[in-house]
Amino acid sequence: MKNSNRGFTLIELLVVIAIIGILSSVVLASLNSAREKSRDAKRVSDIKQLQLALELYYDTNQEYPDVLTSLASTYIANVPTDNSVPYLYDNLTSAGAACSAASGVCSTYHLAANLEQETTHAAFQGDADWNNTPVDSITEEDGTGCTSSAAGYGCYDVRN
Template identity: 45%
Template sequence: MISKNKGFTLIELLVVIAIIGILSSVVLASLNTARSKGQNAKVKAQMAGLRGAAEIYYDTNQSYATTAVTGTACASVAATLLADTGVRSYLDGMPNGVTEKCYATTGSTGGYSVATSLIVAEGTNNAWCVDSTGKSKAISDTTALVAVTCP
């Protein structure tokens, strides 16, 4: 009687395992990129919500601030839109690891601007900015924000 061994050789099994490992590393790298872009989308959505909440604050108070805010880290400053719970909720809902910079001027002709860093750079832009003129755009960095309008 002739007996034949059926099955795979050790080399064949190692090659298949190596191919599976390479493919899984490519998939995991793509997932990390997608996750980071999703965090950027969250930053932009939070900033859009903040802009709406700031306009509601202005409509109620006829001013964005009674105390000027110049380039702070968006801490809750009394008598400004940054202390308003509606606006504050959007800043507090940002993903971990973002930095923020805020400006606000006083009076009915005043304005505001808020910039937050992005999780992953989009080209040469590392931050997102919104302001009282309606701008919502990418900027090079939060340090580029130096006034109540986005650069």
């Protein structure tokens, strides 16, 4: 009588489990990168929407507002935020000094967002890279983040 055992050995099962584990870790790593790129694309899009709303506000009032929430409902449906944190914004005089809308001289602005891609995002090629730190606390370095507490991020900043 022939006794044949059908099935897999323990080593064969361990090899298959190891291969599945390696493949799943590769897939998850590439998904994480895609998610970062997606969030960064949304941030750049939000900044562009805010720029348009700021220009509409300026056309009406001949100055820029003190806060981005002044744009809500009239110039933009909802002021976008980055995970419920407002984007960095300062209105300034033409010389780059701090101002308030009450003074009537806020003729420029600095607007920024921290991107997860640090320096590899294509948007960094066209951003302002404007360092006006003593006045508005937004740094301009693409690879260091928009504020000192944003290490590990890139700073995408625009101004008019």
